[in-house]
Amino acid sequence: MTLISTAQLIIGLADLAAAFLFMYGLKRMSSPVTAPSGIFVAGLGMLVAILASFLYVVDADAASKPFVMINVGLCIAALAIGGSIAWLAGKKVPMTAMPQMVALYNGMGGGAAGAIAAVELFGGKAGGTTALVVTLLGALIGAISLSGSLIAWAKLQGVINQPFRVIGQQYFNLLVLLATVAVGAYFVYAATGGAARFLTSSHLIYLFFALALVYGILMTLPIGGADMPVVISIYNAATGLAVGLEGFVLGNPALMIAGMVVGAAGTLLTLLMARAMNRSVQNVLFTNFGESSKHKPSHIKGSLKPTEAADAGIFMRYAKSVIIVPGYGLAAAQAQQKLYEFVKLLQSAGVVVKFAIHPVAGRMPGQMDVLLAEAGVPYDLIFQLDDINDEFKTTDVALVIGANDVVNPAARTDKSSPIFGMPILNADQAKKVYVIKRGQGKGYAGIVNALFYAENCDMVYGDASAVLAKMIESVRGLGSKAA
Amino acid sequence: MDFAIHITGFVAIYIFMLAAFAGWVIIGGVPAILHTPLMSGSNFVHGIVVVGGMYALLNASTVQQQIIGFVAVLLGAGNAAGGFAVTRRMLAMFQTSGSAGKHPHSGHPRHPRPKAV
Numbered sequence: 001m002t003l004i005s006t007a008q009l010i011i012g013l014a015d016l017a018a019a020f021l022f023m024y025g026l027k028r029m030s031s032p033v034t035a036p037s038g039i040f041v042a043g044l045g046m047l048v049a050i051l052a053s054f055l056y057v058v059d060a061d062a063a064s065k066p067f068v069m070i071n072v073g074l075c076i077a078a079l080a081i082g083g084s085i086a087w088l089a090g091k092k093v094p095m096t097a098m099p100q101m102v103a104l105y106n107g108m109g110g111g112a113a114g115a116i117a118a119v120e121l122f123g124g125k126a127g128g129t130t131a132l133v134v135t136l137l138g139a140l141i142g143a144i145s146l147s148g149s150l151i152a153w154a155k156l157q158g159v160i161n162q163p164f165r166v167i168g169q170q171y172f173n174l175l176v177l178l179a180t181v182a183v184g185a186y187f188v189y190a191a192t193g194g195a196a197r198f199l200t201s202s203h204l205i206y207l208f209f210a211l212a213l214v215y216g217i218l219m220t221l222p223i224g225g226a227d228m229p230v231v232i233s234i235y236n237a238a239t240g241l242a243v244g245l246e247g248f249v250l251g252n253p254a255l256m257i258a259g260m261v262v263g264a265a266g267t268l269l270t271l272l273m274a275r276a277m278n279r280s281v282q283n284v285l286f287t288n289f290g291e292s293s294k295h296k297p298s299h300i301k302g303s304l305k306p307t308e309a310a311d312a313g314i315f316m317r318y319a320k321s322v323i324i325v326p327g328y329g330l331a332a333a334q335a336q337q338k339l340y341e342f343v344k345l346l347q348s349a350g351v352v353v354k355f356a357i358h359p360v361a362g363r364m365p366g367q368m369d370v371l372l373a374e375a376g377v378p379y380d381l382i383f384q385l386d387d388i389n390d391e392f393k394t395t396d397v398a399l400v401i402g403a404n405d406v407v408n409p410a411a412r413t414d415k416s417s418p419i420f421g422m423p424i425l426n427a428d429q430a431k432k433v434y435v436i437k438r439g440q441g442k443g444y445a446g447i448v449n450a451l452f453y454a455e456n457c458d459m460v461y462g463d464a465s466a467v468l469a470k471m472i473e474s475v476r477g478l479g480s481k482a483a
Numbered sequence: 484m485d486f487a488i489h490i491t492g493f494v495a496i497y498i499f500m501l502a503a504f505a506g507w508v509i510i511g512g513v514p515a516i517l518h519t520p521l522m523s524g525s526n527f528v529h530g531i532v533v534v535g536g537m538y539a540l541l542n543a544s545t546v547q548q549q550i551i552g553f554v555a556v557l558l559g560a561g562n563a564a565g566g567f568a569v570t571r572r573m574l575a576m577f578q579t580s581g582s583a584g585k586h587p588h589s590g591h592p593r594h595p596r597p598k599a600v
Binding site: 005008009012015018022023025026027029030031032035036038039040042043046049050053054056057059060061063064066067068070071072074075077078079080081082083084085086087089090091093095098099101102104105106108109111112113115116118119120122123125232233236239240243244246247248250251252253254255256257258259260261262263264265266267268269272273276357359366367369370373374379382384 | 486487488489490495498499502503504505506507509510511512513514515516517518519520521522523524525526527528529530531532533534535536537538539540541542543544545547548549551552553554555556557558559560561562563564565566567568569570571572573574575576
């Protein structure tokens, strides 16, 4: 067996193992019991594939032979630098910043796919119309995913606070996309023997990437922060697709399979999220969510009734049952530990406490589950929307912490509301509702919440962490007096 | 024997179709509690793009290709390493899933409800 065919055999086996381990790892990750081991299974696949890939030097292009040592050195340096920076950042980032971190890593993947396409295009390695079209398609999707994910990151990080909207924006965006496709088509035409009269092919490549990156920015800018989970999920699927397409160009089945598995899985995840909000993906991307709701709906009666944290805490201490509805405010205030401390106090006083999680609470589906798990809240206290929604009407107190849109009754009743039809948690049906909120502002979607004005609802203003601390103090105070 | 992999035309389309179906089935029926970790996990899996970047860089024959290839590996490695780190951290929190007994107050409070003052 020659050296080259030995290398090919090893790479082939490693990629086969990687493809299997990725799918098996993802399968394990889709059940809570086996999930923690799933990432290690997938990680092993990644390690095997990366190590075997160094063998590409054996069968490298003749033209690259003089640069073998430099290329291997660059490769090791890039792996070490990129890997260690991202690794350290991933270890240090607070749990509450996870969504934007996933967006950032996802953008990197999209950028890598785009860069691979660029190497293929500049090197003139992708021959034939099919290969060129697939390369460009992967490049387009990868580049959009890169710049779009960066905007999503900036929005979640608070660097960009306001959705950027201009009249006719969607048409302008469509024009940019069409222009990108036109440049790509012209490039294919020129590269396959057509007479290129305008730009050189490398100028066309630059122009193509610039337009694709701009499109990714323009497409993401008008989308409100509340929709970012869906957007990140879309870009996650998009990056997978781009990776799969570039895998086809490189003839690498591990990339093809892993990319397409993620593309499909990400698409399904996106649909699940959009369904939870009762909106179509198209609606998320192309409708200016929250814009139509700046007026206060006329049918809202009553007023906001502020109350003291201590009073609310004591009231809950003497309730029979409490359902807690956490939202992004809990994550922002890093109050999950405090919350569980308070819950344990209530439990030791005999109160039955449950958590109700809306599928899109927080900035990412499941973010609340992760936060509560971090604080040590056991699973059997955590209930999803369908499992607990009927219990609100027999519950003494609903405690809403930093959640807004997911408990807005307008979704049930107000046809003009942008969130009409979205399944919500029926917190308003509890006998008493307390809402912990930072200020009187509107929710992330910018919609007035009729619940806050309801007869049975009191508002506790303040940072969730500080409010919970006061509640804990007041309930503890009772205990010591009683003793 | 020839171990070079040639995937073209219909074979590629079949692979894409089967892989897409596999991804769809794997994620189907996943509880909402795992949505964020799973998005993060699938984000890690497409970090395999680093392998494509390595291929491009190891075959580079101009400075331009070396620079872009370097960027590809750099970004791909970031995607893979970062994706692994955050996914592992998220999933580590689910470690206690089988041992809810660690939390004595879970579900049914053992302490009698004190009388109201």
